[in-house]
């Protein structure tokens with residue numbers, strides 16, 4: 001029976017038990033969000049012993065070398081000695097610059113990290129509002145911009161959604177490491193891009209479009225945004241972008257038209273790449289019509305905004 005040691009505490013597990021479940025069942029306050037190995041909210045640090053490869057998927061080399069694992073993806077196979085994540089010690093300090101309510105349920109958040117961060121626009125990171133409350137959000141800004149920007153959908157009764165609205169400029173928060181596969185690749189310069197977003201799934205996709213132009217992308221980009229009854233929260237900025245970049249075509253559409261719009265999707269060429277982002281049900285709904293329009297699965301790159309209950 002393997003044992004998990006955290007300081008003076010010893011927790012018994014059955015071989016193969018999930019590490020996150022075991023820690024939670026033993027009363028340890030381990031944060032989590034997606035439970036799918038995607039968001040890095042459930043990091044714990046192993047101080048000795050081997051770790052299963054699945055538990056470090058998506059972590060950067062420094063995180064791996066320091067023994068970090070994703071607890072939600074880690075089976076307990078042998079005795080483990082671990083340390084719980086503390087955002088104030090293990091994360092990057094930052095201050096809240098501003099929050100702006102763009103629509104009734106969309107908040108634009110600007111954050112200034114204590115030191116510059118390396119990231120690719122469209123990647124995501126965990127924002128920690130205190131030692132236990134962290135959620136993953138996609139980076140909507142470019143690296144040369146003064147602040148990090150995020151677009152948050154506000155969820156009724158959402159713990160993060162509630163607390164962020166009570167914070168003031170200059171309040172201290174903490175950031176996890178940027179990561180994830182969802183970003184512009186300079187090898188795509190000649191490929192038409194089809195960017196498909198619902199809700200705040202627009203955050204990474206507008207950043208990817210802006211990064212593409214910054215890197216001299218020279219094939220057409222079509223950006224679809226399906227929005228709720230409050231409209232596209234970024235319409236002005238997107239129209240300005242399209243005015244400066246004739247290769248960009250905008251389709252700002254009510255969400256009620258999504259199913260009909262998907263039947264009309266046409267690919268500019270067989271080398272088109274589709275990037276899809278938004279709630280999990282949206283990402284799922286879009287895959288099949290793209291495939292039917294002739295796009296192989298490997299040319300569809302997606303990011304589903306998994307939450308604690310999806």
Ligand SMILES: Cc1cc2nc3c(=O)[nH]c(=O)nc-3n(C[C@H](O)[C@H](O)[C@H](O)COP(=O)(O)OP(=O)(O)OC[C@H]3O[C@@H](n4cnc5c(N)ncnc54)[C@H](O)[C@@H]3O)c2cc1C
Pocket residue numbers: 033034038039124135136137138139150151152153154155156157158159160161162200201203204279304305306307308309310
């Ligand atoms: C890689 C990644 C990147 C993400 N990027 C963004 C982003 O840029 N912008 C953004 O707005 N969100 C993003 N999300 C989703 C975001 O992390 C969650 O929606 C967030 O956890 C909500 O936190 P909360 O504390 O307000 O709600 P919670 O307290 O976690 O949940 C409260 C209630 O709200 C419901 N809820 C929460 N989130 C959702 C959701 N997405 N859809 C439907 N119901 C939900 C829950 O089911 C629950 O009933 C991302 C998720 C992932 C995995």
Ligand code: FES
Pocket residue numbers: 032033034035036037038039040041042043070071072073
């Ligand atoms: S990666 Fe483990 S909860 Fe998201």
